[in-house]
Amino acid sequence: MKVVALAGGVGGAKLADGLAQALPPEDLTVIVNTGDDFNHYGLRICPDLDTVCYTLAGLANPETGWGREGETWNALENLNRLGGPGWFRLGDRDLATHLERTRRLAAGETLSQVTAAFCAAWGVGPRVLPMTDDDVPTIVRTDEGELPFQEYFVARQCAPRVSGFHFRGAAQATPAPGVLETLAAADAIIFCPSNPWVSIDPILNIPGVWDAMKGRAVVAVSPIVGGQALKGPAAKMYAELGTEPSAVAVAKHYRGLLTGFVLDTIDAGLVSLLDMPTLVADTIMQNRGHRLRLAQEVLEFAAGRVPQ
Numbered sequence: 001m002k003v004v005a006l007a008g009g010v011g012g013a014k015l016a017d018g019l020a021q022a023l024p025p026e027d028l029t030v031i032v033n034t035g036d037d038f039n040h041y042g043l044r045i046c047p048d049l050d051t052v053c054y055t056l057a058g059l060a061n062p063e064t065g066w067g068r069e070g071e072t073w074n075a076l077e078n079l080n081r082l083g084g085p086g087w088f089r090l091g092d093r094d095l096a097t098h099l100e101r102t103r104r105l106a107a108g109e110t111l112s113q114v115t116a117a118f119c120a121a122w123g124v125g126p127r128v129l130p131m132t133d134d135d136v137p138t139i140v141r142t143d144e145g146e147l148p149f150q151e152y153f154v155a156r157q158c159a160p161r162v163s164g165f166h167f168r169g170a171a172q173a174t175p176a177p178g179v180l181e182t183l184a185a186a187d188a189i190i191f192c193p194s195n196p197w198v199s200i201d202p203i204l205n206i207p208g209v210w211d212a213m214k215g216r217a218v219v220a221v222s223p224i225v226g227g228q229a230l231k232g233p234a235a236k237m238y239a240e241l242g243t244e245p246s247a248v249a250v251a252k253h254y255r256g257l258l259t260g261f262v263l264d265t266i267d268a269g270l271v272s273l274l275d276m277p278t279l280v281a282d283t284i285m286q287n288r289g290h291r292l293r294l295a296q297e298v299l300e301f302a303a304g305r306v307p308q
């Protein structure tokens with residue numbers, strides 16, 4: 001069964017890891033949001049790509065979900081002492097990733113090539129693709145003006161009130177090599193429980209992605225459980241944009257794309273409000289075993305969800 005997962009952030013990386021445990025590596029491709037990418041200290045930082053790759057490699061920090069396990073902060077502490085910006089915390093191990101990525105990009109490699117090389121070095125089995133090799137930064141429209149994503153998310157701790165999003169340059173962007181081909185050949189496409197607004201929507205806005213999913217089994221796993229986001233600002237974003245945050249709101253968000261939807265057991269009472277096949281599952285992934293079990297349930301459900 002050829003499976004493509006769309007992912008961004010910590011929740012997405014966890015289900016990607018479950019899928020990687022459940023499937024032979026050659027059967028899984030993870031397409032990752034790059035709208036969060038930015039330059040810091042002259043380095044190219046790709047948080048969602050790194051979160052997914054570190055998680056699949058077993059290198060991720062188990063407390064934060066992002067960054068490296070066993071991290072030290074010598075560089076950051078010394079940068080802070082020199083008066084450098086310390087709001088975005090780059091650990092010593094993580095810094096090696098950004099240094100080498102930046103060097104390779106400057107030498108002419110594409111982000112896809114760099115990602116493939118890093119995955120090989122880290123022993124990541126599944127194929128991990130950035131959504132595009134072009135720069136398509138997510139801009140958050142707020143009551144304090146337009147903010148680049150990491151300024152909104154980390155520097156401002158998601159405090160400004162959101163009024164919309166802009167994926168700058170998306171219309172002119174080209175999908176990364178393999179993105180459209182793997183989507184069009186997939187037996188199942190899984191939207192991981194990532195933020196619909198700022199993790200999955202950037203991928204869906206890359207030209208050709210939507211069309212490549214036509215005729216496929218497409219299943220989304222809700223990141224909203226009991227009206228709350230498991231992690232991050234998704235629920236706050238729904239509320240500020242005028243929609244009550246719920247799994248139903250997530251299903252409606254992806255209207256026209258899905259052939260099935262997965263929500264948590266806590267939200268079992270919402271099933272009658274959904275006009276598509278629905279799987280009720282325990283979606284809270286507290287350990288690697290939970291990730292595998294959810295992945296297996298989602299795969300079994302998705303296998304039967306090919307549109308007629």
Ligand code: FO1
Nearest residue numbers: 008009036047050066067087088089090154
């Ligand atoms: N998130 C934070 O809340 N604070 C940080 O200082 C921070 C640093 C960081 C460094 C590398 C990296 O790959 C991720 C990092 N993140 C940090 C997470 C990141 O901002 C978000 O997880 C994503 O962009 C949202 O999916």
